[in-house]
Amino acid sequence: MADDPFVLGGTTFTSRLIMGTGGAPSLEVLERALVASGTELTTVAMRRVNPEVHGSVLSVLDRLGIRVLPNTAGCFTAGEAVLTARLAREALGTDLIKLEVIADERTLLPDPIELLEAAETLVDDGFTVLPYTNDDPVLARKLQDAGCAAIMPLGSPIGSGLGIRNPHNFQLIVEHAHVPVILDAGAGTASDAALAMELGCAGVMLASAVTRAQQPVLMAEAMRHAVEAGRLAHRAGRIPRRHFAEASSPTEGRAHLDPERPAF
Amino acid sequence: MSRTSETSDVGSDVTPDVLVIGGGIIGLVTAWRAAQRGLATAVLDPEPGGGAAQVAAGMLAAVTELHYGEETLLGLNLASARRYPEFAAELTELTGHGLGYRRCGTLAVALDADDRAHLRELHALQRESGLQSEWLSGRECRRLEPMLAPGVRGGLRVDGDHQIDPRRLAAALVTACERTGVVFHRVRAERLTVVRDRATGVVTADGTVLAAGQVVLAAGSLSGRLAGVPEAVLPPVRPVKGQVLRLTVPERYAPFLSRTVRAVVRGSHVYLVPRENGELVVGATSEELGWDTTVTAGGVYELLRDAHELVPGITELPLTETRAGRAPARPTTRRCSARPTSTACCWPPATTATGCC
Numbered sequence: 001m002a003d004d005p006f007v008l009g010g011t012t013f014t015s016r017l018i019m020g021t022g023g024a025p026s027l028e029v030l031e032r033a034l035v036a037s038g039t040e041l042t043t044v045a046m047r048r049v050n051p052e053v054h055g056s057v058l059s060v061l062d063r064l065g066i067r068v069l070p071n072t073a074g075c076f077t078a079g080e081a082v083l084t085a086r087l088a089r090e091a092l093g094t095d096l097i098k099l100e101v102i103a104d105e106r107t108l109l110p111d112p113i114e115l116l117e118a119a120e121t122l123v124d125d126g127f128t129v130l131p132y133t134n135d136d137p138v139l140a141r142k143l144q145d146a147g148c149a150a151i152m153p154l155g156s157p158i159g160s161g162l163g164i165r166n167p168h169n170f171q172l173i174v175e176h177a178h179v180p181v182i183l184d185a186g187a188g189t190a191s192d193a194a195l196a197m198e199l200g201c202a203g204v205m206l207a208s209a210v211t212r213a214q215q216p217v218l219m220a221e222a223m224r225h226a227v228e229a230g231r232l233a234h235r236a237g238r239i240p241r242r243h244f245a246e247a248s249s250p251t252e253g254r255a256h257l258d259p260e261r262p263a264f
Numbered sequence: 265m266s267r268t269s270e271t272s273d274v275g276s277d278v279t280p281d282v283l284v285i286g287g288g289i290i291g292l293v294t295a296w297r298a299a300q301r302g303l304a305t306a307v308l309d310p311e312p313g314g315g316a317a318q319v320a321a322g323m324l325a326a327v328t329e330l331h332y333g334e335e336t337l338l339g340l341n342l343a344s345a346r347r348y349p350e351f352a353a354e355l356t357e358l359t360g361h362g363l364g365y366r367r368c369g370t371l372a373v374a375l376d377a378d379d380r381a382h383l384r385e386l387h388a389l390q391r392e393s394g395l396q397s398e399w400l401s402g403r404e405c406r407r408l409e410p411m412l413a414p415g416v417r418g419g420l421r422v423d424g425d426h427q428i429d430p431r432r433l434a435a436a437l438v439t440a441c442e443r444t445g446v447v448f449h450r451v452r453a454e455r456l457t458v459v460r461d462r463a464t465g466v467v468t469a470d471g472t473v474l475a476a477g478q479v480v481l482a483a484g485s486l487s488g489r490l491a492g493v494p495e496a497v498l499p500p501v502r503p504v505k506g507q508v509l510r511l512t513v514p515e516r517y518a519p520f521l522s523r524t525v526r527a528v529v530r531g532s533h534v535y536l537v538p539r540e541n542g543e544l545v546v547g548a549t550s551e552e553l554g555w556d557t558t559v560t561a562g563g564v565y566e567l568l569r570d571a572h573e574l575v576p577g578i579t580e581l582p583l584t585e586t587r588a589g590r591a592p593a594r595p596t597t598r599r600c601s602a603r604p605t606s607t608a609c610c611w612p613p614a615t616t617a618t619g620c621c
Contacts, residue, residue: 047580076576079410083577087516103414114414 004235006203008041008180009096009128009149011067015040016197017227018069018182019220020207021057023159029216031060037210037220042066043098045073046088069130071098076111078118085122097122098152099131108158112139116146123147132184135165137172144179151177152184152205155196159208161188164195174200190219190226197230198238280306283476285453285466285490286483287312289430292437294480299444306447306476308466313434316484319508319589321537321545322364322433323524324348325425327395328372330386338393348426358443361436364429364539370524373405373412373419375573379528380417387420397422411520411577427524427537449474453483456492467492485555485592503590505556506548507563509571510585511578513542520544521575529570536571536578544581546571557588 006013019039024030034042042061049056061068070088075081078101085097101118103111110133122129128149133139135153143151153173156162163186164170174181180202187193187206196204204227213219282298284291287309299305323329326341352365374380390397398421405419406412441448452469456479465475481487485503513520521544526535537545549563564586571578 074579077406077411077414079406079412080577080580082410083517090516111414 013040016203018205022207023211033210033216033220036217038224041069043069043071046070046084047074051091069096069098072100075101078114081118082121095128097127099129110134119148120146135169140173150180152182155183155186158185163192170199190222193223193226194230198233279475280304281477284480288315288484289317291482295446296440299446308449308453310452313438316589317430317434319587320430321547322428322430327422328370328425355436359436359439363432367426368523369423370425371419371421373527374417375415411575485590500595501592504593505551505553506591507588508547509567511544511581512584513544527574529573534570559586559588
């Protein structure tokens with residue numbers, strides 16, 4: 001949508017859908033899904049790819065002209081995350097980093113203390129930091145104050161498909177943010193993505209909802225439409241909620257039928 | 265060099281003043297020092313510098329390995345630690361070998377409240393014993409070592425506990441022995457020969473009889489089962505199996521860890537010893553399995569599991585070696601923590617010197 005550009009870390013994007021690559025049945029399916037999603041930015045776990053190896057997911061992104069967003073998936077400490085980010089910058093020549101510091105393998109929930117520390121270090125080091133965070137408005141504010149380029153709260157745990165469990169927190173985060181807020185993790189289907197956008201998110205990041213769907217390419221297309229629809233709805237402004245019905249058809253100037261002859 | 269071979273040729277036929285059974289670190293040091301002082305010395309070992317020295321991590325940890333009731337051992341260990349820098353420098357100067365001697369200190373950490381209480385107790389004992397150690401909060405520990413897990417609850421910083429690379433130390437000692445004219449008999453000792461309650465030499469596995477003025481028994485855990493040693497003086501040592509892993513810290517991850525890190529994870533001790541050359545030694549299991557030196561899936565799994573809990577980032581490092589060795593243990597202690605320059609439990613007429621690093 002040319003009249004509604006999405007600016008992230010100084011770069012302008014047309015698509016507001018950021019994709020992940022994990023879980024795809026094959027690179028071939030992933031490639032078609034990425035095309036169908038219309039994404040211009042896709043995240044890749046730096047611990048699982050080597051940029052020097054050809055034929056990997058990085059080659060696919062390169063071929064499609066999709067910008068790579070390296071992430072620090074699999075890190076448990078700020079120290080590891082900072083190290084991984086630096087290696088990613090060296091390998092890919094980008095300051096963008098999707099910062100993930102998880103607390104345990106079972107929930108994959110972010111470790112807020114480690115996350116904030118790593119974010120501070122990386123911002124000081126010149127990175128454009130996009131932190132995967134809990135849906136905690138206080139933590140979100142602190143990450144923003146630390147200089148992060150976006151806030152990426154989870155709707156629900158990674159890969160759970162449980163949608164946005166606390167929409168109210170999302171509203172609070174969006175209200176106080178002056179950087180883009182991007183739903184990260186939890187989207188299960190198109191309505192989840194649309195809801196995020198309606199709540200005022202600037203974008204949606206997802207992987208499993210597409211890559212693990214029965215028809216990844218179809219779901220990718222659905223997500224593209226959902227993000228666009230949700231964004232349009234947000235911009236359009238929803239109507240106030242009412243308790244009682246309000247007729248949508250006007251009664252003024254209604255056709256006057258012959259009272260002698262009922263219509264039925 | 266020519267002197268060495270001459271001495272060896274001549275030496276084999278001459279009855280040595282001192283015959284050392286066991287060419288591990290203790291045996292080699294003893295032989296080297298004896299030869300330096302002008303004694304004709306021989307070492308009996310099928311593989312000098314092999315054995316436990318090839319497996320051990322090389323922690324010189326008098327303070328962090330302090331235990332209740334081991335004050336005498338502590339005295340020996342501290343005396344040894346004080347002499348180590350000079351010992352290492354002398355050996356390097358003589359042989360040109362680097363020993364990996366590193367005064368990097370040790371950080372012993374606790375991962376939960378129980379471990380923390382245990383460490384606090386150790387800290388109190390250290391202070392009572394007049395030792396230098398500093399209590400750090402979890403955050404302070406992690407500031408020193410950022411790769412430590414967020415769960416670290418506190419720790420003890422002991423700057424005086426150092427490390428050496430036992431492989432390089434053993435190689436240097438073999439060279440030092442050769443340079444000072446020590447004769448090597450690369451064969452196993454079969455039995456000690458005793459005449460009128462006096463050790464007179466050994467019979468080797470190939471049947472050769474070697475006589476000597478003095479016999480030093482320094483065969484590590486094997487010292488406890490050498491035939492011919494009178495029951496009354498047989499050293500009460502047994503082998504304790506320890507599995508040890510070696511990982512490599514690639515240049516781009518360096519330094520990863522700057523000092524030795526150790527902890528008790530659910531009751532088992534785990535340590536990570538970072539060498540200057542990028543090697544990271546992770547150990548050790550402690551198994552009462554006699555002479556077995558098999559590396560098992562379970563042993564490797566437990567070490568990696570515990571090390572991962574302590575330093576999660578190790579999963580990214582190449583695993584370069586898995587090995588098992590036998591540490592000599594005495595009934596009174598968990599393991600012998602004797603040091604080459606400090607331990608020589610002597611009694612006439614034979615001398616034993618058994619320890620491990």
